[in-house]
Amino acid sequence: MEHGGCHYCGRTDTFIFAYTGTIIDPSHAEDPELASEHPDIDELCADCINSGNVRKQGATLREIKPLINQFAADKEAATELFHRFPNLPFFQGDTWAICCGDFTEYVGEHPPTKGAYSEYEQWQPQDEVMSRLNLEDFYPLDRLPVMNIMALFHCLHCTRKYWAFQYSGLGWPGPIAGE
Ligand SMILES: [Zn+2]
Numbered sequence: 001m002e003h004g005g006c007h008y009c010g011r012t013d014t015f016i017f018a019y020t021g022t023i024i025d026p027s028h029a030e031d032p033e034l035a036s037e038h039p040d041i042d043e044l045c046a047d048c049i050n051s052g053n054v055r056k057q058g059a060t061l062r063e064i065k066p067l068i069n070q071f072a073a074d075k076e077a078a079t080e081l082f083h084r085f086p087n088l089p090f091f092q093g094d095t096w097a098i099c100c101g102d103f104t105e106y107v108g109e110h111p112p113t114k115g116a117y118s119e120y121e122q123w124q125p126q127d128e129v130m131s132r133l134n135l136e137d138f139y140p141l142d143r144l145p146v147m148n149i150m151a152l153f154h155c156l157h158c159t160r161k162y163w164a165f166q167y168s169g170l171g172w173p174g175p176i177a178g179e
Pocket residue numbers: 006007008009010011044045046047048049
């Protein structure tokens with residue numbers, strides 16, 4: 001991805017994450033005047049995302065809020081933590097498994113080494129797209145990884161693992177033949 005560096009500190013020598021949000025305090029920005037006139041940002045380095053000085057855009061928050069309200073042990077702390085997550089390239093909007101009252105760790109689209117899709121359970125609440133497509137027909141989930149559109153999460157407190165299916169009209173090859 002081409003980028004001009006972190007939209008807050010201006011660094012170009014580190015990995016830049018997608019992050020759609022707003023700068024709270026422009027005074028420490030590389031260009032404080034620009035940051036105060038245009039507080040909206042799209043790309044940030046990890047330090048700036050973790051600084052607590054940026055906020056996710058309202059639309060993203062509205063999507064995740066119901067999950068926080070339902071599953072998080074400390075709603076305020078969870079919301080604060082969510083502001084420190086980079087955007088993930090999810091097709092079906094933002095979701096993030098919450099287990100044991102806390103956000104889980106996003107591990108990517110494939111199980112980490114030695115892992116298998118069968119170790120994962122579906123993240124609730126059931127995605128509306130999922131149910132519409134009757135994806136249960138494609139269990140076991142090992143029949144799905146060719147699509148590379150799973151979002152996998154590991155609980156940091158217990159052994160549970162979750163998957164959220166991220167359906168894409170472009171990525172969906174139709175029912176898998178055979179078996
Ligand atoms: Zn930065």
